Amino acid sequence: xxxxxxxxxxxxxxxxxxxxxxxxxxxxxxxxxxxxxxxxxxxxxxxxxxxxxxxxxxxxxxxxxxxxxxxxxxxxxxxxxxxxxxxxxxxxxxxxxxxxxxxxxxxxxxxxxxxxxxxxxxxxxxxxxxxxxxxxxxxxxxxxxxxxxxxxxxxxxxxxxxxxxxxxxxxxxxxxxxxxxxxxxxxxxxxxxxxxxxxxxxxxxxxxxxxxxxxxxxxxxxxxxxxxxxxxxxxxxxxxxxxxxxxxxxxxxxxxxxxxxxxxxxxxxxxxxxxxxxxxxxxxxxxxxxxxxxxxxxxxxxxxxxxxxxxxxxxxxxxxxxxxxxxxxxxxxxxxxxxxxxxxxxx
Numbered sequence: 444x445x446x447x448x449x450x451x452x453x454x455x456x457x458x459x460x461x462x463x464x465x466x467x468x469x470x471x472x473x474x475x476x477x478x479x480x481x482x483x484x485x486x487x488x489x490x491x492x493x494x495x496x497x498x499x500x501x502x503x504x505x506x507x508x509x510x511x512x513x514x515x516x517x518x519x520x521x522x523x524x525x526x527x528x529x530x531x532x533x534x535x536x537x538x539x540x541x542x543x544x545x546x547x548x549x550x551x552x553x554x555x556x557x558x559x560x561x562x563x564x565x566x567x568x569x570x571x572x573x574x575x576x577x578x579x580x581x582x583x584x585x586x587x588x589x590x591x592x593x594x595x596x597x598x599x600x601x602x603x604x605x606x607x608x609x610x611x612x613x614x615x616x617x618x619x620x621x622x623x624x625x626x627x628x629x630x631x632x633x634x635x636x637x638x639x640x641x642x643x644x645x646x647x648x649x650x651x652x653x654x655x656x657x658x659x660x661x662x663x664x665x666x667x668x669x670x671x672x673x674x675x676x677x678x679x680x681x682x683x684x685x686x687x688x689x690x691x692x693x694x695x696x697x698x699x700x701x702x703x704x705x706x707x708x709x710x711x712x713x714x715x716x717x718x719x720x721x722x723x724x725x726x727x728x729x730x731x732x733x734x735x736x737x738x739x740x741x742x743x744x745x746x747x748x749x750x751x752x753x754x755x756x757x758x759x760x761x762x763x764x765x766x767x768x769x770x771x772x773x774x775x776x777x778x779x780x781x782x783x784x785x786x787x788x789x790x
Contacts, residue, residue, distance in 0.1 A: 620774060
């Protein structure tokens with residue numbers, strides 16, 4: 444009799460532990476908002492990123508946000524997952540955005556970035572963005588709704604209220620351009636207050652700068668799946684997929700993106716030309732001393748960029764298309780393209 448009671452007790456204990464383990468595992472997923480800055484200017488754009496922690500088999504999702512429509516204007520939402528996005532529904536400061544994978548694919552697990560939301564800062568004050576819920580959909584088409592109280596509060600200052608400087612830029616040839624680009628929110632420095640202008644730039648880093656500067660319009664809501672998507676850093680995924688959907692980046696012949704590869708000057712020029720719809724120029728010479736070294740896939744965009752006054756050569760008028768671009772060169776080129784677009788808009 445005692446033995447039977449002991450066995451029954453153990454069975455009940457195992458059921459209790461199992462039940463609580465299931466309940467605990469169901470509660471492990473959590474979602475939050477993040478941004479690169481909590482201090483911005485009127486007229487600048489800000490990106491709010493929704494990230495998930497301890498996610499299991501996430502095949503699709505629905506995100507609901509609210510924002511302060513007095514201080515912020517919603518521009519767009521983009522997903523960091525491969526698949527298909529449903530255009531955001533926006534009404535009275537509320538946003539509903541949904542995305543799903545397509546086909547027989549596993550869901551994402553672990554710490555993942557779901558989507559980014561781009562806003563324009565309209566007026567000075569405090570702008571607030573709140574994440575209210577995320578509905579998870581598994582690859583087995585099981586849905587779970589999780590609430591969140593994560594929010595971002597940003598101080599929006601009058602235009603030119605922030606002047607960004609870096610302690611390692613004194614007397615550098617690109618000092619003023621870089622500090623202006625940083626003030627506009629196009630480029631960022633490092634935590635130690637430096638910019639490191641002569642450092643090299645990866646393809647992921649340059650893509651992020653480009654998207655921040657120009658917020659390109661997607662041509663296809665279906666995200667391009669690169670063969671090395673798992674190697675794209677989480678912080679860069681939304682930028683890379685956004686640029687891919689806009690036709691700015693296409694990857695290499697093996698369908699890889701090469702996020703951690705250093706970007707060449709030729710690649711940089713082509714991406715900028717595409718981002719601002721500069722077009723191609725089939726007439727005339729490029730006017731660089733090493734014109735014959737420019738690859739055919741980049742020649743037309745480089746000609747157009749040269750004619751528009753966006754790019755220049757290094758010493759002795761050499762463009763050196765295969766050389767890796769520096770952080771200073773990347774910032775100066777994107778700022779030149781930014782000014783070109785602003786000038787065209789005003790004309």
